[in-house]
Amino acid sequence: MEYVLPLQKLIEKFCTLRGVGYKTAVRYAFSVLDMSEEEAAEFAGAIISAKRDIHPCEVCGNLSDGEECGICSDAARDKSVICVVEDTRAVMALEKVKEFNGLYHVLGGVISPMNNVGPEQLRIKELLSRINSGDVRELIIATNPNIEGETTAMYISKLVAPLGIKVTRLAYGVPVGADLEYADEMTLMRALDGRRQI
Amino acid sequence: MEYVLPLQKLIEKFCTLRGVGYKTAVRYAFSVLDMSEEEAAEFAGAIISAKRDIHPCEVCGNLSDGEECGICSDAARDKSVICVVEDTRAVMALEKVKEFNGLYHVLGGVISPMNNVGPEQLRIKELLSRINSGDVRELIIATNPNIEGETTAMYISKLVAPLGIKVTRLAYGVPVGADLEYADEMTLMRALDGRRQI
Numbered sequence: 001m002e003y004v005l006p007l008q009k010l011i012e013k014f015c016t017l018r019g020v021g022y023k024t025a026v027r028y029a030f031s032v033l034d035m036s037e038e039e040a041a042e043f044a045g046a047i048i049s050a051k052r053d054i055h056p057c058e059v060c061g062n063l064s065d066g067e068e069c070g071i072c073s074d075a076a077r078d079k080s081v082i083c084v085v086e087d088t089r090a091v092m093a094l095e096k097v098k099e100f101n102g103l104y105h106v107l108g109g110v111i112s113p114m115n116n117v118g119p120e121q122l123r124i125k126e127l128l129s130r131i132n133s134g135d136v137r138e139l140i141i142a143t144n145p146n147i148e149g150e151t152t153a154m155y156i157s158k159l160v161a162p163l164g165i166k167v168t169r170l171a172y173g174v175p176v177g178a179d180l181e182y183a184d185e186m187t188l189m190r191a192l193d194g195r196r197q198i
Numbered sequence: 199m200e201y202v203l204p205l206q207k208l209i210e211k212f213c214t215l216r217g218v219g220y221k222t223a224v225r226y227a228f229s230v231l232d233m234s235e236e237e238a239a240e241f242a243g244a245i246i247s248a249k250r251d252i253h254p255c256e257v258c259g260n261l262s263d264g265e266e267c268g269i270c271s272d273a274a275r276d277k278s279v280i281c282v283v284e285d286t287r288a289v290m291a292l293e294k295v296k297e298f299n300g301l302y303h304v305l306g307g308v309i310s311p312m313n314n315v316g317p318e319q320l321r322i323k324e325l326l327s328r329i330n331s332g333d334v335r336e337l338i339i340a341t342n343p344n345i346e347g348e349t350t351a352m353y354i355s356k357l358v359a360p361l362g363i364k365v366t367r368l369a370y371g372v373p374v375g376a377d378l379e380y381a382d383e384m385t386l387m388r389a390l391d392g393r394r395q396i
Binding site: 003004006013016017023028031032033035045046048050051052053054065070083088142154 | 201202203204205207211214215216217218222225227228229230231235237239240242243246247248249250252254261262263267268286287290300
């Protein structure tokens, strides 16, 4: 037997969220029923507003509720360094560190022949025009440390090489706090490779 | 750093769902951003509709999108047996079994002095008037097998005793497929107590 129709529909909507199974969706739907009318209306409004009011920043492609995102429009940031990332989540992760003071460039994915994503689907053209038009000195490529991220990093670095700016890549190595015993061979190899004098 | 405001608001709304922490809420919010405008609008609409169109059934208190729920208005069901449960979730669990063909009565909770819930907050008065007005022969009390469920079952059975109808309680015992080794002592005691000839 199914739930009453409006509840069933809500459960199905919750099922479309990433990582939500049927039982979890049922629990969420009942949470909504436990809300007041106002809370439910605010929840629905937040969904609508997130879709309607958030757009990619015209400069870097990061999420923004204006034309330029908060980072690009921040005069205190160093405009000579651009950190190239796959998506907004990477921007958030790096911003949490509070170490990097440059700008970002969100590619919107990585080169992945498996998923039919080529360089032309990414915001690489926009990256080149940013480099050409400005005083960029360094490009830090911070795509994820996997094959596709690596391929994309190589592709961009080759493309940018003739422009004569410095291109760097995040350091590979053993994660802080991890146990060497559980590190995979590739990571250990890279950590040895990139060893530094103390 | 926080996310852009509309996203931050949506994340906070997802955090109000039962069992959702901040990281999970962020994942869900990004899922919403990945939806099309139509999908997001349908999602928001489903939340509004669930709150607006679902009401307790006038007879049994089960969730319904009309005045009477699908079970109470089903002429094929046996109106002489009422199964008393804590909430709608219990109705759904029992309906899945496809064994019970009577009606339900949803209490809307259990007697719990810890949470300031007394008998007057539950739909016990409505239960008594259903018994008084009709041809109910049996009351199956199916509150959860814990102290509060047990207390509520005892309370109702004492209240109903003078009315001369049969009052039963779901059987306690070891769950099918379980391992005796892992059954707790109370359950094993009840299982021994309720042993049946084979």
